[in-house]
Amino acid sequence: MNTTNAGTHTDHDFLYLQVADRLEKQIGQGVLKTGDKLLSVRSLSREQGISISTAFNAYTHLEIRGLIEARPKSGYYVRFTPTQYPEPLLVEKPANEGREVSTDEMIALVYKAMSDEGVVRLSLAGPSVDLLPKARLTKALIEAIRESSNSCINYEQLQGDQRLRQQVAKLAFNWGGNVQGDDIITTQGCMEALVFCLKAVTKPGDTVAIESPTYFSIFNVMQSLGLKVVEIPTDPVTGLDISFLSEAIKRTKITACLFVPNFNNPTGSCMPDENKKRLVNLLTKHKIPLVEDDIYGELYFGRNRPRTCKSYDKNGWVLLCSSISKTLSPGYRVGWCIPGKYKAEVLKLKLMHTVSSATPTQAAIGMFFSKGRFDLHLRHLRKALYTQCLQHMKAISDYFPADTCVTVPQGGYVFWIKLNRKVNAFQLFKKAMEENISIAPGQIFTTDARFRNYIRLSFGQPYDKKIERSMKILGRLIKEIIEN
């Protein structure tokens, strides 16, 4: 259910969601238009034969999703018509040969642009710090240090802070997992977890299957580990093309896979649960380990947290990696992995590469989680992100050319946008930088020259006048490129 576009609910859902879905369809089909007044809660209740509170919940749901708005002393109005959403993207089929990953000047430039002062960072696939609970996190840190008999000054045990691991195990319940604290190894952010897991299951020269398009840092990591990649095409809604992968396994010796099934970066896709199960079965059959990056999994716009591939993993072939960098604090560098049958290898790598993870920051996050503060924070964050998603989406509709195609994110931080064929995204990137706007050009999400007319835009920053202005400028730049 979370694996389809946000907004489609089935019989299994609560009544208010069914009502909301039907209303959303009417909005989608243009039956209800932007600015239309909706029935009052009382009238809706009477007409549909539902309780007042069900009617109210249905409206509230649509309101949270940004589709309608409540005007004081007036009632509910349609706010935004999603028929303005351009059509979803076609899947692009990449070539299927293993090849050396080459470093990209472009990636360096994009990274540099991200850290320049005064730049509007539409390229950053992460949260604005304004969305994060600074004071509560500081409080948890101080509490954790006070509680520690040696003020968190000494080495943490190799596997990681015990309370943090227990809390991460508890969180696993939400994605269908059944893990213990002892199954978990903490790391310095998700990237370190990915590196350790990849190192644990491969050796230099091996080939790893990744999604196409894929997060650009992954190419650097692969290159650094001496690995080759096979890019597997993805659907912008359902993610990985499992049949393509299945064929690729027959033709190429694939040693491991690295996928981002939930709210993929850059496409925002979410693999349906049945696909996850199929994928895990396929890989288990071929004894191919799957490194699963679930860093965005908590940031769903639907009703439930999507499951993970790990939740279907009976034999330990899935190594799940995640962190708090996209939900709580990028700066604390607290991540973890659940490496299944590769626990001993990952522990050994952690010991030799970093000895142990930082004690105070792990203890702080363990404390924050154990006080139940994470759940509350996530609820606020999801709401804010979904609103921002719709606001940015509206700006794309308003300011970008009519032939723009954009994915409908089901969670996470990013849009994957296909522009007119005349647009070279890297050229657009350079022009945008002259206006102090950073975007991520499509070319950096692949190892060959595809996606040249794609860009990734983030909606992680609260939508304000500066963003509005930047979106307007971007739209103008795109139009200028097309016209020249």
Place this chain on the structure above:
Amino acid sequence: MNTTNAGTHTDHDFLYLQVADRLEKQIGQGVLKTGDKLLSVRSLSREQGISISTAFNAYTHLEIRGLIEARPKSGYYVRFTPTQYPEPLLVEKPANEGREVSTDEMIALVYKAMSDEGVVRLSLAGPSVDLLPKARLTKALIEAIRESSNSCINYEQLQGDQRLRQQVAKLAFNWGGNVQGDDIITTQGCMEALVFCLKAVTKPGDTVAIESPTYFSIFNVMQSLGLKVVEIPTDPVTGLDISFLSEAIKRTKITACLFVPNFNNPTGSCMPDENKKRLVNLLTKHKIPLVEDDIYGELYFGRNRPRTCKSYDKNGWVLLCSSISKTLSPGYRVGWCIPGKYKAEVLKLKLMHTVSSATPTQAAIGMFFSKGRFDLHLRHLRKALYTQCLQHMKAISDYFPADTCVTVPQGGYVFWIKLNRKVNAFQLFKKAMEENISIAPGQIFTTDARFRNYIRLSFGQPYDKKIERSMKILGRLIKEIIEN
């Protein structure tokens, strides 16, 4: 001067040190024996034609070094006679072929033993937390977070906290360095710095020269990076045998070196400054990068901080690595490197492997340094370590067999001890573990089966009844092994 055994001072030193040296010699030669009463400060002043304060300083110096003691209302007495020190070790010449590093079951066992509860950790080459400024560090952390506009919640810049880097650059003055904050990259402890630097200067299959014996974790790192090693013999006082290295370079393609010139682990040796200069010249001539681990450099028992190889590096071939794990807090995981001409490569590796280092802990250490608290703390720590060194040394003299040879550490945390040829150190390790005492057996400091009758003992823990008892038991176990 810091590069010879502690206790030998030259004309360049202050007058009180010359007086102290002469007294130390008398103690060393048995002219003054344990329990002998020394001249009063007034008499010493009169007899030597020195000021009262010079006489007082000389006695204080010897007292700090544990050689004499002041008894209330009585005067100064000789406390310990260093003629009891066994002779220094002979250099062992290892074979000189490049070879694959193999993992060692023993290393895993020693690591495991270190983290067992209730074990007296004579195997841990680091500080007791009782020697570390817990409260002041917590204070610095809170100050740093309060000062940060976003409570240290966001990513730190890739190169690392700016204030921390500036402070590390300031510290470089003490080891003869002339570096700027911009030359420095922060890391998650020294181990991460070593891994990044090694990766920056090698590729899998390359051969790296290391010291023999060498810190056992180094072998794991080399194996993980797919590197071969050539072990270069060392002298227990002056460290690396440069002539041997020079010959090895002619015979083997050595891609890089990884050395610990100051207070080597496990030998405690300190390379004389002129040797450092020679080494850097040799490597520069052959364009071989040197990864220099200076993690123990601040923990000198002599009068001055020893210089580093980096201080002689004119062309950027030396990549200096260090951290606060041995001086301030192992748990904060704050380290750095000064990678010379390899800065861009190391930055790239840092980006792809960990994105950035943790913000709060870096900010805390930067704050702690900037308040001038590090210098004060180091003075206390050095004094404590030197006292502990002498106390442990005395226990070795008292309880170990007479044919025991032990290095005289010039700084750092460890003794390198040669036992009777009949002793298999790994057997001793197992017997000691039955008594809840962990030691590091010599076999784990090399890739072949040498050093089987050597052990490394740490004096990082304050000398108390528990340690006293453990040293006594160790001595008994050694004697039992020899007798059976």
